[in-house]
Amino acid sequence: MLLDINELHLSFVGGDEPAHILKGIDLHVAAGELVGLVGESGSGKSTSVRAALRLYGDEAEITGSIRVDGTEMVGADAATCRRLRAESVALVQQDPRAALNPVRRIGDSLAERLVRVHGKRRRDADERILALLTEVGLTQPERRMRQYPHELSGGMLQRVVIxxxxxTDPKLVLADEATSALDVTTQAEIIAIFQRQIRERGLGMLFITHDLHLAGAICDRIHVLQQGEIVETLGRPGLFAEARHPYTRSLIESAPALERRAQS
Structure with missing residues (x-):
């Protein structure tokens, strides 16, 4: 199992009483799976991802179990967490502009991690980045490597971040609202890239979104999150038909639908 979370509780310490944010989260992602985590803004989706990667400091109290590629993250030392974040798991953030240094060229930003963390020669790193930019569908990848983030559109930047x-050839990808700011056409193209990578590389992916219908169209299984608690888990077939929790039903029914006109 690439990601195995059991009874995850997260509280932030401060003030008179701790704030309980995550309440007994259970979810797992295996190789070749695309698993959805769905909920409205503030439900704890991004918090779950940051907790899984141990990105919170001493202000957070975490209990339960988080196993990434077989290694327990809860209680692990900083070096172990850094190694797993560098080698086994990758995070695709919602805002690609925030993930890239605005004063550095695209090629320099992407090659730095391969050179400094993974010890690759700069020439080898550049070749790797060039191949990946081509693989994710960017035109003129040599030119893109010389450009700055402000010179690229949002959809192009999302491809750069992917x-x-x-x-680094991760086994697990955590996609945190990675398509929510994109237009429908670009969103479909990004999702197709994700699906191809899962199919060809055998990646496991946790796809975080507020869009239940999008998750239902692409995910093997969906966890519905409300106020820091998974209230329902839906799997195929009959994903929406099997939804029973009132919150899940409200998410399904909140999607706009075109009125059907009576045929004359």
Whole structure:
């Protein structure tokens, strides 16, 4: 199992009483799986990802179990967490502009991790980045490597961030609202890239979104999150038909639908 979370509780210490944010989260992602984590803004989706990667400091109290590629993260030392974040798992963030240094060229930003963390020669790193930019569908990849983030559109930058995530050959990808700011056409293209990578590389992916219908169209299994608690888990077939929890039903029914006109 690439990601195995059991009874995960997260509280932030401060004030008179700790704030309980995550309440007994259970989810897992295996190789070749695309698993959805769905909920409204503030439900704890991104918090779950950051907790899984141990990105919170001493202000957070975490109990339960988080196993990434077989290694327990809860209680692990900083070196172990850094190694897993560098080698086994990659994060694709919602805002690609925030993930890239605005004053550095695309090629320099993407190659730095391969050179400094993974010890590759700069020439080898550049070749790897060039191949990945081509793989994720960027035109003129040599030119893109010489450009700055402000010179690329949002959809192009999202492809750059995906290439950066894939550059270290991770086993697990955590996609945190990675398509929510994109237009429908670009969103479909990014999702197709994700699906192809899962199919060809055998990646496991946790796809975090507020869009239940999008998750239902692409995910093997969906966890519905409300106020820091998974209230329902849906699997195929008959994903939406099997939804029973009122919150899940409200998410399904909140999607706009075109009125059907009576045929004359």
């Amino acid at each position: 290439a950066a995530a894939l550059s």
